[in-house]
Amino acid sequence: MTDDLPVRMIDGRVVTKPGVGPVAMVWLPVDGQVIAKIPPRKGNRRWLHETVGIRSPEFNGDRWNLPRSSLVRLITAAVDRYGFIVLYRDMSRLSKCTRACLEATGVECHCSCLGAHHGQDAASWFKRAGNAVVADRGEWTRTAVVYGARGSDANATVYDGQLAGERYRVDREGRRNWPTAADFMCASCATVRASVWDHCHTHGFVRAPLCNRCNTRYWLGWRPRHGRTTHSRNLDESYYRWCPKHIDTRRRCSA
Template structure:
């Protein structure tokens, strides 16, 4: 029987009431993207599959009970311990580890949290934090002290800042103990985390294989949302499975379209590689732009980065109201200004492209701050752009995009 995450959490908490491990059953409450990797949540070393049912994630109660029984059976002997391998620079200095950064690795997670807590302990204000980015993070300030932690970090500070962090539904820092020479964990617990890590990696590897042609892809690249959860389809198999969108619904109101057509019958009209999940539409004029996947829909909110993506402006102009008015939705106007200033403004004779960001809007004027990374001492300056000037820049961009589309 499929049950809600809240009920699954309560059942697991009841089954593990006498468990010797510090648990956090709240990990069963899914967050955005939790099931994207392989479709499972790990509770201990048991993989619990997530099922999409009527637009909501649920669990099979048998999987929850199996996970709870497995955790309840773990016997933690605090005298039988193994070295936790933290803190260790190896997980950061080893360049090979960066190539596998997407793999489950509980030791690397612990190391990352420990050094993050050390940086937070060292730098309490924003100015110091920015200075730290330009310094050597492995300087003497982060050498291990007599207490076994980097810098001036204490165990109390570590627990305060990262004690609620979880691995496989457990809180590892509560079991971490200082032996006087190194940090240790109960052997039974470390072994359980090793089994969980191995199974997590195996599931992630399997999820990269296209279910249509068995070709192996990159992490997330071919994961496609469906009504029952994620599936893995390469662009070629997606193209065979889902219809390409040809703009044949241009000019239809979104309010009427969603009752007549399903977006997930089409390929995403932006990336043309994944199955679409929603109908993208203009919130100002109410017209449909086309079917898009969840990833592209999220990327549309990235402002300047989205506008620089090939075909993005043409996609926004699938709205009939925007095309007729030679404009874009107002939320993109400042982004157009930022992109324009980054392309035309320079710090004196510097050839480097500056970074522009909106700092304030006062009485019809956008005050834009520009920052040049090549000049540390005099790196910032401002430009003022009126609403009318911003509209003119948008109009120029739109006409250029429409002319380019006509020429092709």
């Protein structure tokens, strides 16, 4: 049920449950560039350039202007980084929903289904976690869709380096043979199922599958004023060893 989601839309507003950090928000207009508002953090430009693969991300006030071609990569990377992302999408009422919509591999849609069926037959690294219509402008409608990590129906197992030595990728081709993070238990707290792939920002290698809580614990600190609960006592940082250069450099890899 959508009421159980950590991030959901209520009356057009983004509402997060206690303990959930800030999420990224992206607006896809009918035409023009993607507008992204991501939580302010040191290294955002580097993340957009090196991880998402945007050559020259443009910062304007409190948001980023990004090419439309980067949208799927941005959502994939943001889900791994924040756990969830909200996509506001302007869609035309006039175009007809076709089989091409159902088999689409991206998230851009301008058909009459307003995105309800777009890409539902396609395999991807994120899933629709909830949606709501937030504005009606006659010829077009704006919807807000929450995307989160894709789950798994298999029993979670202990991660044993299945992606050891792999470079972190957010493009479809690069993740073709990757298992889903949710196939494993969180490599840090070992108490819940993982949901995202963590990677070393210093060297660019996949480290291990983590739950959302463990994946975000370093960024704002586990302090009540930040709206986050205390992390598990089972916290284990040994998953850093899955970066092949972590031991060689004798220094801490970046979170």
